[in-house]
Amino acid sequence: MGVIFKTKLSSLKQDDTSRIDAKFHSLMNETGYDIFKTKKSNLTTLNNILKPSYHLFEFDESENYFGVPTGREFTNEFGDITSTQIITKDEHPDRLRYKADENCILISSLKGARTPALNFDFDLSRYVFSNGFYIFQVNEKWNKKFVLYLLRTTRLKSVLDNNLYRGIGISSYKQDDFLRILIPEISLEIQNKIVGEIKPIEKEINVLKNSKLHPINIINQVFGEAFGFDWSAFENIKKEKSYTSSISKFANNIDCRFSYRFQHKSATYLHNFLEGITNKKVKHFLEIPIVLGSSISPNDFDEDGDFYYISMATVKNFYFEKEDSQTVSATYSKSNLEKSVSKNDIIMTRSGVAIGKFALIEEDLNGIFADFTMRIRLKGFNPLLAYYYFRSDFFQHLITSHKKGLQNQNIFPSQIKEFPIPDWDETKQAEMVEKIKTQLDEQKVIDRQIEEKQQAINKIIEDAIKQEQN
Numbered sequence: 001m002g003v004i005f006k007t008k009l010s011s012l013k014q015d016d017t018s019r020i021d022a023k024f025h026s027l028m029n030e031t032g033y034d035i036f037k038t039k040k041s042n043l044t045t046l047n048n049i050l051k052p053s054y055h056l057f058e059f060d061e062s063e064n065y066f067g068v069p070t071g072r073e074f075t076n077e078f079g080d081i082t083s084t085q086i087i088t089k090d091e092h093p094d095r096l097r098y099k100a101d102e103n104c105i106l107i108s109s110l111k112g113a114r115t116p117a118l119n120f121d122f123d124l125s126r127y128v129f130s131n132g133f134y135i136f137q138v139n140e141k142w143n144k145k146f147v148l149y150l151l152r153t154t155r156l157k158s159v160l161d162n163n164l165y166r167g168i169g170i171s172s173y174k175q176d177d178f179l180r181i182l183i184p185e186i187s188l189e190i191q192n193k194i195v196g197e198i199k200p201i202e203k204e205i206n207v208l209k210n211s212k213l214h215p216i217n218i219i220n221q222v223f224g225e226a227f228g229f230d231w232s233a234f235e236n237i238k239k240e241k242s243y244t245s246s247i248s249k250f251a252n253n254i255d256c257r258f259s260y261r262f263q264h265k266s267a268t269y270l271h272n273f274l275e276g277i278t279n280k281k282v283k284h285f286l287e288i289p290i291v292l293g294s295s296i297s298p299n300d301f302d303e304d305g306d307f308y309y310i311s312m313a314t315v316k317n318f319y320f321e322k323e324d325s326q327t328v329s330a331t332y333s334k335s336n337l338e339k340s341v342s343k344n345d346i347i348m349t350r351s352g353v354a355i356g357k358f359a360l361i362e363e364d365l366n367g368i369f370a371d372f373t374m375r376i377r378l379k380g381f382n383p384l385l386a387y388y389y390f391r392s393d394f395f396q397h398l399i400t401s402h403k404k405g406l407q408n409q410n411i412f413p414s415q416i417k418e419f420p421i422p423d424w425d426e427t428k429q430a431e432m433v434e435k436i437k438t439q440l441d442e443q444k445v446i447d448r449q450i451e452e453k454q455q456a457i458n459k460i461i462e463d464a465i466k467q468e469q470n
C-alpha cells in the first residue's frame with residue numbers, strides 16, 4: 001500500500017526542485033521557512049545575515065597542518081575541536097580543502113551532526129576544514145555571537161535534522177534551503193544586550209570545560225601510576241629525530257622491517273618496558289583466536305533485520321554507535337554467524353586512518369562485524385579493563401609502531417596477540433577499573449552541567465525571537 005500525503009500548492013513553490021518529500025512539506029504547510037512560527041511581517045532570511053565564505057587552503061611544501069573533518073571524533077557537542085588529522089600538501093584527503101578564521105561561523109551540512117555551529121577565537125592559520133562544513137561570514141548589522149547561538153538553537157537544529165535534509169544513508173541539507181530560513185529583524189542594540197546576558201554563562205561554561213580531563217589522559221595516568229612509568233621521559237624520546245639501530249633487531253621481526261616507526265627508539269623503549277613488568281601477552285588471555293571481520297559486505301541493508309552491521313565507521317569513537325548503524329538481512333546474518341558478537345567482546349579497527357579504535361560490546365547484542373575490523377574475546381581478564389588498556393597510549397603506540405603499509409596501513413591478529421598486557425589478579429583488575437571509571441563518570445557530570453548552561457543560552461535566544469512578536 002502506498003503512502004498518501006496531502007500538501008498545499010503554496011508549499012510546492014517553496015522548493016525549486018519540485019521536491020516530493022513529506023517531511024519537508026509538513027514543515028512548509030505548518031510554518032513555511034518561518035520555523036520559529038513568529039508570523040511577523042519584519043522577517044529576514046539567513047541569506048541576508050550570512051555570506052558564504054569559501055577559500056581554498058594554500059599549502060606550503062613540507063609543512064604539517066591540522067585537518068578537521070566533520071566526523072564526531074574531531075568536534076564535540078560543545079563546539080570544540082577535540083582531535084585533528086595531521087595532513088600535508090601532498091598527503092591530505094581532497095575533502096579537506098578550506099581555510100577559515102575567527103570571523104567565520106561553520107556549520108556541518110550533515111543530518112544528525114553532533115557538533116553545533118562553530119566559531120573559534122584562536123589562530124586557525126594551520127587548520128584545514130572539510131567541504132562538509134558550510135562556512136559563512138556574518139553581516140555587520142548582526143552580532144556574530146548572537147548569530148552563532150541562534151544557529152545552535154534546538155529548534156533550528158531540529159528543522160535541519162528532521163525536515164530540510166535530503167538523501168538516504170549519509171544525508172545532508174542544501175545550503176540554499178538553510179539560507180531560506182526566516183527570523184525576525186532584531187536591532188543590533190538588542191542583539192548586543194542579549195549577548196551581554198549570555199557572557200556570564202559563557203564564562204561558567206569555560207570554567208567547567210577547563211576543569212575537564214580528556215578520557216585518554218585519565219586512562220594514561222592510572223595505568224602510568226600502576227606501572228611506575230615516566231611519561232615525560234617517554235615524550236622526550238619520541239621527539240628524537242635520529243637514532244641508532246642494529247641488524248640484531250631483525251631477530252623479533254619476521255617481516256625484516258626496517259621502518260622508521262618500527263625501529264625508532266621510542267618503540268623499543270616502550271616494548272622493553274612493558275615486557276619488563278609483565279611476562280603476559282594478549283594471546284595468554286584469549287578465549288578463542290582473534291577473528292577478522294566478514295570480508296563480504298552486504299549487498300543491501302534491511303531495516304527490519306535483527307543483526308546490526310558493526311563497521312569501522314560505527315566504532316571510530318571508541319564505542320559502538322548503535323543508533324548510527326544499519327541492520328542486515330536475515331540471509332546475510334545467517335551466512336556470517338561466525339562473525340557475530342557477544343557481550344564483552346572487543347571490536348578493533350585494523351586498517352586505514354581509523355586503525356586502532358576499540359569498542360566494547362557492553363550488552364547482549366546481535367551484530368556482524370565488518371571487514372577491516374577484528375573481534376577479541378578474552379578469558380581471565382576483565383573486558384572493561386582490557387578496553388581501557390587497549391585505548392591507552394601504551395597499546396596505541398605499539399599499534400602505531402607495528403602497523404604496516406604505505407597508504408592504507410594495516411595491523412593483524414598475529415601482531416596484536418603478541419603485545420604485552422598486565423598480569424594482574426582479579427582484585428587488582430577490579431581496583432583499576434574502579435579508579436578509571438570513577439574519574440570518567442566525573443567528566444560526564446561536568447558534561448551535563450555544561451549542557452544545562454547551553455540550554456539556558458538557547459532559552460535566552462529563543463525568548464528574544466519570541467519577544468519580537470510583541
